[in-house]
Amino acid sequence: MRQERPGGERENRVTVRAPAKLNLQLAVGPPRGDGYHHLVTVFHAVSLFDEITVEPAARDRVTVTGEGADRVPAGRDNLALRAVAALRAEVPGRAPGVRVAITKRIPVAAGLAGGSADAAAALVACNALWGSGLGQAQLVDVAAKVGSDVPFGLLGGTAVGRGRGERLTPALAPATQYHWVLAFAEGQLSTPEVYAALDRLRAREARGDEQPPRHQGGPGGDRPPEATLDAGLMSALRSGDARLVGRTLSNDLQPAALSLCPALRKTLAAGLELGALGALVSGSGPTCAFLAASAKRALDLAVSLSGAGVCRSVARVTGPAPGAAVVPGRP
Ligand code: C5P
Numbered sequence: 001m002r003q004e005r006p007g008g009e010r011e012n013r014v015t016v017r018a019p020a021k022l023n024l025q026l027a028v029g030p031p032r033g034d035g036y037h038h039l040v041t042v043f044h045a046v047s048l049f050d051e052i053t054v055e056p057a058a059r060d061r062v063t064v065t066g067e068g069a070d071r072v073p074a075g076r077d078n079l080a081l082r083a084v085a086a087l088r089a090e091v092p093g094r095a096p097g098v099r100v101a102i103t104k105r106i107p108v109a110a111g112l113a114g115g116s117a118d119a120a121a122a123l124v125a126c127n128a129l130w131g132s133g134l135g136q137a138q139l140v141d142v143a144a145k146v147g148s149d150v151p152f153g154l155l156g157g158t159a160v161g162r163g164r165g166e167r168l169t170p171a172l173a174p175a176t177q178y179h180w181v182l183a184f185a186e187g188q189l190s191t192p193e194v195y196a197a198l199d200r201l202r203a204r205e206a207r208g209d210e211q212p213p214r215h216q217g218g219p220g221g222d223r224p225p226e227a228t229l230d231a232g233l234m235s236a237l238r239s240g241d242a243r244l245v246g247r248t249l250s251n252d253l254q255p256a257a258l259s260l261c262p263a264l265r266k267t268l269a270a271g272l273e274l275g276a277l278g279a280l281v282s283g284s285g286p287t288c289a290f291l292a293a294s295a296k297r298a299l300d301l302a303v304s305l306s307g308a309g310v311c312r313s314v315a316r317v318t319g320p321a322p323g324a325a326v327v328p329g330r331p
Pocket residue numbers: 035036037038039146147148149163164165191192193195
């Protein structure tokens with residue numbers, strides 16, 4: 001699906017934007033033995049987008065500009081380059097080298113799946129540039145090999161994720177627009193370290209050192225129960241009532257993120273005191289997300305939060321946002 005210019009000449013550059021995500025629920029089950037945990041999660045894409053442009057090059061390479069660019073790996077570890085390689089493996093023979101230019105707006109290692117958004121964008125962009133013609137379902141299969149959150153970067157909207165998060169079902173819900181305030185933290189958190197901290201907290205709970213905050217332990221006592229979808233959240237989403245959604249937000253990784261970054265407690269408390277309908281750490285953190293009752297309330301909350309000195313900066317976003325898509329008319 002390489003774009004044609006009016007004269008029939010082919011575009012040799014494709015620009016795609018892909019959204020950040022929140023997890024409205026993140027239920028973490030037992031470790032799987034392959035380094036991952038069984039999950040049930042409700043992904044929600046929001047209107048904070050990274051943009052990537054691909055064009056032919058002698059060999060694959062990446063440049064990164066924008067928010068936190070110096071902390072994004074520029075070599076083979078770059079998730080967008082890994083996505084390019086994964087797509088090439090599916091379409092051998094018609095996939096020459098590319099230069100990938102990433103413009104970051106999604107903060108790095110912030111629990112917003114920015115790297116996954118870049119990977120999803122790279123898949124859509126190269127599929128178009130190379131004229132590979134892969135459909136959404138095929139791209140989702142490739143995306144799952146690149147990272148747990150990459151398939152959702154393609155899909156966008158609001159969706160239930162299972163497995164390690166890569167098995168998606170779109171959530172059927174009315175076209176409600178939710179208003180969020182994101183509070184970005186000074187530091188970063190590494191996703192594997194947050195999962196490891198959760199395992200440690202649960203091991204302590206199982207030994208009886210502490211009362212478990214949520215999982216009471218099954219008959220075996222020392223193994224977290226299977227993760228299950230929160231029927232209350234799903235019914236709140238079906239009602240389109242932001243107040244109900246705010247009350248049913250949940251994240252099993254939050255205690256682990258707070259144990260590594262205790263200052264986030266203050267951030268969450270401040271947002272709730274300032275009238276947020278609900279608050280939670282986004283994914284593995286450290287970004288905190290606050291649901292507001294309206295665009296006006298979100299603006300007030302953003303202004304007050306940034307004045308309260310409890311975060312590095314704030315952003316107002318709405319959700320659900322669309323998944324990775326070609327930006328028409330660029331460059
Ligand atoms: O799939 P991705 O590379 O984004 O995952 C990053 C890390 O997060 C994994 O290496 C693992 O430590 C942790 N993770 C997990 N269970 C999941 C998803 C991610 O433990 N379902």
